[in-house]
Amino acid sequence: MYKNILLAIDGSDHSYRATEKAIALAELTPDAAIEILYVVPGNKSKSDVLHYGDSDSASRKRTKMLQEYEKMIKEKSIPVETTVLHGKDGIAEAIIAHANEGGYDTLVLGSRGLSAVQTMVLGSVSHKVMKYVKAPVMMVK
Amino acid sequence: MTTLEKVKTEWFSNVKGDVLAGIVVALALIPEAIAFSIIAGVDPMVGLYASFCISIVIAFIGGRPGMISGATGAMALLMVTLVAEHGLEYLLAATILTGVLQILFGVFRLSVFMKLVPRSVMIGFVNALAILIFTSQLQHFVGETWVMYSLVALTLAIIYILPRFTRAIPSTLVAIVVVTALAIFMNFGVRTVGDMGTLPSTLPIFLIPDIPLNLDTLAIIFPYSLALAVVGILESLLTQNIVDDMTDTESDKNKESRGQGIANVTTGFFGGMAGCAMIGQSVINVKSGATGRLSSLTAGIVLLGMIITLQGVVVQIPMAALAGIMIMVSIGTFDWSSLMNIHRIPRSDAAVMITVVSVVVYTHDLSIGVFAGIIMSALFFAWKISKVKVEEHFDMKTNAMTYEVHGQLFFASVEDYLDQINFDADVQKVTIDLSNAHLWDDSAVGAIDKTEHKFEQRHIEVAITGMNKESTKLMDKIGGLSKASGH
Numbered sequence: 001m002y003k004n005i006l007l008a009i010d011g012s013d014h015s016y017r018a019t020e021k022a023i024a025l026a027e028l029t030p031d032a033a034i035e036i037l038y039v040v041p042g043n044k045s046k047s048d049v050l051h052y053g054d055s056d057s058a059s060r061k062r063t064k065m066l067q068e069y070e071k072m073i074k075e076k077s078i079p080v081e082t083t084v085l086h087g088k089d090g091i092a093e094a095i096i097a098h099a100n101e102g103g104y105d106t107l108v109l110g111s112r113g114l115s116a117v118q119t120m121v122l123g124s125v126s127h128k129v130m131k132y133v134k135a136p137v138m139m140v141k
Numbered sequence: 142m143t144t145l146e147k148v149k150t151e152w153f154s155n156v157k158g159d160v161l162a163g164i165v166v167a168l169a170l171i172p173e174a175i176a177f178s179i180i181a182g183v184d185p186m187v188g189l190y191a192s193f194c195i196s197i198v199i200a201f202i203g204g205r206p207g208m209i210s211g212a213t214g215a216m217a218l219l220m221v222t223l224v225a226e227h228g229l230e231y232l233l234a235a236t237i238l239t240g241v242l243q244i245l246f247g248v249f250r251l252s253v254f255m256k257l258v259p260r261s262v263m264i265g266f267v268n269a270l271a272i273l274i275f276t277s278q279l280q281h282f283v284g285e286t287w288v289m290y291s292l293v294a295l296t297l298a299i300i301y302i303l304p305r306f307t308r309a310i311p312s313t314l315v316a317i318v319v320v321t322a323l324a325i326f327m328n329f330g331v332r333t334v335g336d337m338g339t340l341p342s343t344l345p346i347f348l349i350p351d352i353p354l355n356l357d358t359l360a361i362i363f364p365y366s367l368a369l370a371v372v373g374i375l376e377s378l379l380t381q382n383i384v385d386d387m388t389d390t391e392s393d394k395n396k397e398s399r400g401q402g403i404a405n406v407t408t409g410f411f412g413g414m415a416g417c418a419m420i421g422q423s424v425i426n427v428k429s430g431a432t433g434r435l436s437s438l439t440a441g442i443v444l445l446g447m448i449i450t451l452q453g454v455v456v457q458i459p460m461a462a463l464a465g466i467m468i469m470v471s472i473g474t475f476d477w478s479s480l481m482n483i484h485r486i487p488r489s490d491a492a493v494m495i496t497v498v499s500v501v502v503y504t505h506d507l508s509i510g511v512f513a514g515i516i517m518s519a520l521f522f523a524w525k526i527s528k529v530k531v532e533e534h535f536d537m538k539t540n541a542m543t544y545e546v547h548g549q550l551f552f553a554s555v556e557d558y559l560d561q562i563n564f565d566a567d568v569q570k571v572t573i574d575l576s577n578a579h580l581w582d583d584s585a586v587g588a589i590d591k592t593e594h595k596f597e598q599r600h601i602e603v604a605i606t607g608m609n610k611e612s613t614k615l616m617d618k619i620g621g622l623s624k625a626s627g628h
Contacts, residue, residue, distance in 0.1 A: 047479075
């Protein structure tokens with residue numbers, strides 16, 4: 001049923017729960033595989049470069065952060081791949097483009113659970129993704 | 142890749158994206174260039190000429206396609222006293238000298254020294270810059286009416302709320318247009334850009350700064366140029382890394398330093414103030430779809446076209462609108478995540494960051510803050526690394542003591558090491574195990590010698606074991622008296 005699962009995470013606490021749900025989905029179908037997608041928001045480049053020194057160190061830090069989730073999936077013997085994209089203008093746009101190009105059976109998305117004010121300023125990624133991704137989307141709160 | 146192919150990809154692989162982004166950036170550059178000129182205390186034309194010259198020159202010779210450079214707040218803040226005490230001509234000369242220093246920086250490939258600037262210093266740098274940009278706007282609020290306050294509030298409201306509906310036009314430009322139109326039609330009589338100085342109506346022309354060419358002049362401008370050169374390179378390389386990260390590509394840091402230098406020399410001769418790469422504008426540029434050199438060229442050309450044709454309108458922009466934009470720039474420059482994580486980072490890093498901010502806010506000089514931060518970080522580092530752990534293992538049967546030394550032995554840590562060795566213990570044999578230690582200098586070699594000497598005086602057998610290759614080499618070179626050095 002769900003063979004090609006795309007798991008979009010941002011490293012927040014909700015990412016763990018989203019990964020658990022993606023694993024649960026993958027276990028339903030033999031030979032199912034999960035692709036982890038992490039989009040670096042355009043605005044995050046500035047703080048990441050400031051905090052980690054340069055672009056290379058920032059990339060290394062991100063790969064390290066994603067390894068935890070890869071490990072969770074590998075432990076269940078599910079094949080896993082990781083993609084890091086740079087969402088210059090909006091995280092949602094990058095997720096939508098990648099999800100619609102790849103022919104995935106489903107997209108599992110961790111919601112950050114922002115407050116009304118934060119949503120107003122930052123915009124709701126999950127809302128946009130739900131609206132424009134063609135595959136069924138599971139939003140994990 | 143051949144040179145021709147490289148030129149093609151850097152210039153023409155993304156024509157539409159680059160041109161559109163360049164136009165957006167040009168629109169956003171105008172208010173900033175004017176506001177930064179006002180911070181520096183020069184006519185708005187000085188900042189506008191600078192942004193025009195720098196973005197055109199950098200388009201051709203910069204190291205990072207897609208990055209935007211121009212007149213910046215960090216540089217403007219460094220010029221204030223020079224302009225106030227000596228005037229514009231000295232600023233132009235200082236700008237040229239700044240460029241020369243930056244070219245040298247690039248030619249001698251000094252960008253590796255950027256590693257010596259710790260991250261906590263860089264975070265302090267941007268936070269201090271944000272605070273200075275903010276406080277530089279407070280003077281525009283003195284003795285103003287509620288009309289001015291509400292115009293600032295309206296500017297900020299448009300800047301932050303409009304992008305929720307459309308991102309096709311920069312919200313700063315919409316804010317400027319709306320607030321200016323309001324001020325003109327309602328005849329508020331608020332202060333405008335025209336009250337702050339004249340605007341250019343002509344192309345910039347080549348001029349040699351009108352100053353006496355002697356050592357006195359050099360003595361006046363050199364300290365400013367050095368500070369400008371360092372801060373310019375620092376902010377440019379930071380921006381370059383950010384653009385590298387956003388576009389997931391790499392770029393030549395030394396070429397950029399050289400390019401910044403050539404751009405500043407050119408700017409100085411064409412009547413503009415020193416500038417550097419702009420974090421905010423570069424982010425806007427990349428977000429608007431730019432990847433190539435054409436974006437910076439377009440920004441420069443469009444900027445000049447607009448300041449010449451729209452000169453009559455630009456002078457009527459209320460200062461309230463500019464103050465609003467500068468408040469936005471300062472909010473965007475500040476690294477808010479550093480405030481949120483301040484309890485999580487090591488205390489020494491937090492202390493360095495706060496020191497940089499305090500020093501800069503007190504002296505109004507970013508370069509002094511950075512310098513203080515580097516020295517403080519170095520001291521903290523030496524302090525931390527000078528902690529040496531010595532573990533004792535006593536063997537009852539042979540009456541032998543082994544000291545396992547963990548850490549770095551150098552001038553600052555030898556005291557700590559020697560304090561932990563008990564020379565008066567009643568033992569027959571002592572082994573100093575250096576497997577987990579490293580000898581760095583003369584003092585370290587001396588400490589080992591001293592250890593041996595003191596034990597031998599007490600007729601206790603001493604053995605030094607596990608010294609690593611480099612430490613052994615050092616021992617040999619310095620010619621320690623120790624048996625371990627092989628003498």
